[in-house]
Amino acid sequence: MILPRPLLERFPALASSRVRELLSFLIIGGTSALLYTGLNVLFTKAGIRPSVSIVVTLAILMPPTYYAQHRLTFRSDRDHRSAFPRYVGAQLFGNLLALVAAEVFASSIRASPLISFIIIAGMVAGINYGILKFWAFRQAPEPA
Numbered sequence: 001m002i003l004p005r006p007l008l009e010r011f012p013a014l015a016s017s018r019v020r021e022l023l024s025f026l027i028i029g030g031t032s033a034l035l036y037t038g039l040n041v042l043f044t045k046a047g048i049r050p051s052v053s054i055v056v057t058l059a060i061l062m063p064p065t066y067y068a069q070h071r072l073t074f075r076s077d078r079d080h081r082s083a084f085p086r087y088v089g090a091q092l093f094g095n096l097l098a099l100v101a102a103e104v105f106a107s108s109i110r111a112s113p114l115i116s117f118i119i120i121a122g123m124v125a126g127i128n129y130g131i132l133k134f135w136a137f138r139q140a141p142e143p144a
Contacts, residue, residue: 037117
């Protein structure tokens with residue numbers, strides 16, 4: 001039996017730090033998005049208003065997702081006192097759009113919560129990647 005070559009040997013592009021970062025973001029963010037979608041569907045079907053559901057879900061998921069993105073995806077050296085508020089700001093900005101959509105399209109979301117929250121999670125993920133990479137977790141400037 002011939003053992004398969006290691007993944008990085010077969011796909012050398014995976015060794016690139018940019019590809020590693022993007023894959024890590026997608027895995028961590030994807031896991032968070034699945035939980036986000038599942039919790040929002042559960043809460044909405046339980047009768048909670050979609051916008052309130054989003055706020056509760058964010059409060060549950062934000063701390064562990066922050067830590068994983070800070071440590072694993074962006075491998076940031078930015079101090080948590082600086083990075084976490086920026087992360088929260090990025091999440092609030094991206095999710096503000098989700099809250100607006102939840103209010104404007106509340107009846108559509110109630111009719112099809114799974115598809116609706118998948119779309120919302122994808123929209124927020126795309127916006128957040130850029131904000132996190134270029135602002136929240138960017139290398140902290142050297143003190144003067």
